[in-house]
Amino acid sequence: MNEHQPDARPVGVFDSGLGGLTAIRSLLRILPEENLVYFGDTARVPYGNRAPETILQYARQDVRFLRSFHLKAIVIACGTISTTSLDTLQAENPDLPFVGVVSPACRRAAELTRRKRVGIIATRASVRSGAYEAALHRIDPEITVIGKPCPLFVPLVENGRFRRGDIVIETVAREYLTPLLQENIDTLILGCTHYPLLEEVIADICGPSVALVSAGEESAYELKRLLKARNLRGDPSAAGEVQFYVSDRTEDFENTASIFLRENLRHTARRVDIEQY
Ligand code: DGL
DSSP, X not given: OOTTSOOOOOEEEEXXXXXXXXXXXXXXXXXXXXXXXXXXXXXXXXXXXXXXXXXXXXXXXXXXXXXXXXXXXXXXXXXXXXXXXXXXHHHHOTTSOEEOSHHHHHHHHHHHOSSSEEEEEEOXXXXXXXXXXXXXXXXXXXOEEEEEEOTTHHHHHHXXXXXXXXXXXXXXXXXXXXXXXXXXXXXXXXXXXTGGGGHHHHHHHHOTTSEEEEHHHHHHHHHHHHHHHTTOOOOTTSOXXXXXXXXXXXXXXXXXXXXXXXXXOOOOEEEOOGGGO
């Protein structure tokens, strides 16, 4: 391909469900010219409490479906898939660059931490994987990493309990975050698709001395760097399109998707039988 010719092929973005739409929100802002194909595995969500082998098996099917499009890159918006399966998926698909949420978030956290004490909140599978810790230690072995699984956050957010002043989410968040604050962290990685919606609640509890790093947003910047470095950018004067696919019923898609995108969605989703892939 000519060096300066825009590459209109879409970027595939996938997640265990609709939480990954928080990454779509960042991508629409940071790379508005790119065409995107989103797949949310709404029939099998959540992945976050499952065994690594199950997550990898699901993720392989998700990637196989996305590969039915002529893609130029894939973003793994899901923290759980990024922490458990990224290296294997990349090795199995060497012709397609993958961007996950772990490395970009860790790079940002390593820049921000002053006391070298970083907290990470995520699903059980993500924390158990030790992926954030390993990535931070590759950057700076002196950083102390304190991980905390927050399994109640996903169902609470999905039930609309994420706003400032909601006593249920504030109580749960305080319980999860207090041990991290007692460990004197100065930086906290929000390592799960759903947590950007909790940013206000988390910031209120942590106070201004703790810097928050949104893993999804950092991965959008990482994709931008990657596309530029490999000469894969779309046409800067075009407006990208997004196609949405889910594996379960599509009826509630617009409502639920609007929560994560934080705007009213006009698009509908198409259903795919993911077990076929
Ligand atoms: N998307 C998942 C993540 O970011 C959260 C939901 C799930 O457990 O599947 O880890």
